[in-house]
Amino acid sequence: MAYNRAVFITGSNRGLGLQFAKELAKNENYRHVFAACRKPNDAQELLSIAKENSKVQIVQLDVQNDQDIHSAVEVVNKKVGGNGLNLLINNAGISINGGPIPTVNRSDFMKVMDVNVSSPIMLTKAFYRLLRAASNPSSTRDIFLPAVVVNMSSILGSIESNNAESGVLYPYRCSKAALNMATKSMAIEFAPRNIIAITMHPGWVRTDLGGPKAPLFVEESIKGMMNVIENLNLSDSGKLLGYDGSNIPW
Numbered sequence: 001m002a003y004n005r006a007v008f009i010t011g012s013n014r015g016l017g018l019q020f021a022k023e024l025a026k027n028e029n030y031r032h033v034f035a036a037c038r039k040p041n042d043a044q045e046l047l048s049i050a051k052e053n054s055k056v057q058i059v060q061l062d063v064q065n066d067q068d069i070h071s072a073v074e075v076v077n078k079k080v081g082g083n084g085l086n087l088l089i090n091n092a093g094i095s096i097n098g099g100p101i102p103t104v105n106r107s108d109f110m111k112v113m114d115v116n117v118s119s120p121i122m123l124t125k126a127f128y129r130l131l132r133a134a135s136n137p138s139s140t141r142d143i144f145l146p147a148v149v150v151n152m153s154s155i156l157g158s159i160e161s162n163n164a165e166s167g168v169l170y171p172y173r174c175s176k177a178a179l180n181m182a183t184k185s186m187a188i189e190f191a192p193r194n195i196i197a198i199t200m201h202p203g204w205v206r207t208d209l210g211g212p213k214a215p216l217f218v219e220e221s222i223k224g225m226m227n228v229i230e231n232l233n234l235s236d237s238g239k240l241l242g243y244d245g246s247n248i249p250w
Contacts, residue, residue: 006032006080011092013037013046015207019222025053032079036061063092063119069126084133090120091152095172109171116175120151121182135194146196151183153199160249180240187238196237203243
């Protein structure tokens with residue numbers, strides 16, 4: 001049985017976000033796929049996907065721009081109305097200056113924190129009403145599924161996993177650890193509303209961020225994460241999950 005779901009993905013112009021858009025465009029459970037990126041006119045592969053599949057709509061969005069966020073919510077609301085937003089994938093993220101402590105500077109650090117932490121929180125806030133609408137059991141729909149917020153994190157944000165062989169990457173590691181905490185708080189707050197909030201580690205993936213030496217191809221990572229997302233229940237909310245479904249320690 002196919003469901004009439006809607007998903008919003010940030011950072012859809014390349015890498016994980018682009019592959020999410022590809023997979024969800026083929027998924028019969030999703031009627032609306034909103035693929036957001038900063039410069040749609042430069043996202044040639046995404047434009048091609050949208051041209052071939054009418055359920056894919058590209059949305060211009062700089063996640064650091066509150067007006068862009070407001071406009072994106074309006075675009076989604078006009079399409080989905082009372083059905084709401086079933087899945088929010090906060091995928092956009094950056095890593096700048098991963099060197100040792102003498103190389104760290106405030107400007108780079110704060111930019112990473114804004115993109116990787118503040119922006120997912122602001123986007124979740126902006127879409128909260130639509131997430132609630134999608135998960136509202138008092139509506140007239142016959143089937144009720146929890147709405148889901150996926151905040152893209154990393155094992156590099158795990159304090160327990162940061163051992164003697166690791167270290168450095170101060171801005172990125174700190175941002176993902178902070179995002180994990182924010183997601184845990186979302187999970188606690190959202191539980192009465194039938195909304196799941198999780199963070200996910202996509203694996204070390206061969207993307208612009210992961211680099212050419214990464215052992216995992218983006219297709220494998222996304223298929224794994226989609227399998228995890230499709231099988232979530234409320235007891236999973238607040239967890240950091242790997243693309244293979246594994247529980248990763250904080």
